[in-house]
Amino acid sequence: MAVMETAFDPHWREAWTRSQVESSLTLPHTYALLMDEEQQPLEGDAKAAGFILARRAPGEEELLLVGVRPEFRQRGIGKALIEWFFRTARANGADQVFLEMRDNNPAASLYSSCGFEPIGRRRAYYRTADGESLDAITFGRKL
Ligand SMILES: CC(C)(COP(=O)(O)OP(=O)(O)OC[C@H]1O[C@@H](n2cnc3c(N)ncnc32)[C@H](O)[C@@H]1OP(=O)(O)O)[C@@H](O)C(=O)NCCC(=O)NCCS
Numbered sequence: 001m002a003v004m005e006t007a008f009d010p011h012w013r014e015a016w017t018r019s020q021v022e023s024s025l026t027l028p029h030t031y032a033l034l035m036d037e038e039q040q041p042l043e044g045d046a047k048a049a050g051f052i053l054a055r056r057a058p059g060e061e062e063l064l065l066v067g068v069r070p071e072f073r074q075r076g077i078g079k080a081l082i083e084w085f086f087r088t089a090r091a092n093g094a095d096q097v098f099l100e101m102r103d104n105n106p107a108a109s110l111y112s113s114c115g116f117e118p119i120g121r122r123r124a125y126y127r128t129a130d131g132e133s134l135d136a137i138t139f140g141r142k143l
Helices: 002-007 018-026 078-089 106-112
Strands: 030-035 050-057 059-067 096-102 116-125 133-142
Touching: 002 050, 002 059, 018 030, 018 050, 030 078, 050 078, 059 078, 078 096, 078 106, 096 106, 096 116
Parallel strands: 059 096
Antiparallel strands: 030 050, 050 059, 096 133, 116 133
16 A cells, blocks of 8 residues: 555546455455565565556456556566566466556556557546546457
């Protein structure tokens, strides 16, 4: 939650609340990956630099959220988290992965560099704090 609270600009209303995260993690198919600034899985009381929240389904996995603390960005942690997610998904038996993001999110360049391709658009799916509507873009990738 410490990363969630610093990583996401409230304007876009993308961050999840603690209770949303807690309830999602009580479901057997939802999981989190947490990484430290050395790009190692988080251990003990170390400070998290970034995280992924993801969900499994038979043969596929969905990347629900990825966030990196602003002070640790542009150092490859986001990419390392996504590659860790790919390895986890493969180990779980998935052969494809998906994600959904707001249309204007600059993270699109990170997703493309990780091999994701845009495969769909949901019109006016998100609403910003100002009430502006934004499309959702679905990305997919074969593993
Ligand atoms: C998106 C995010 C996770 C990227 O984390 P990061 O650790 O900075 O990413 P990396 O350092 O691994 O960057 C990997 C690539 O993506 C590019 N990139 C990353 N963030 C970018 C941004 N905001 N704008 C443009 N390019 C970006 C990098 O230049 C790099 O490209 P390269 O491999 O060609 O050099 C981070 O910016 C973030 O937490 N954003 C806010 C939360 C968010 O919007 N999450 C996505 C929606 S759930």
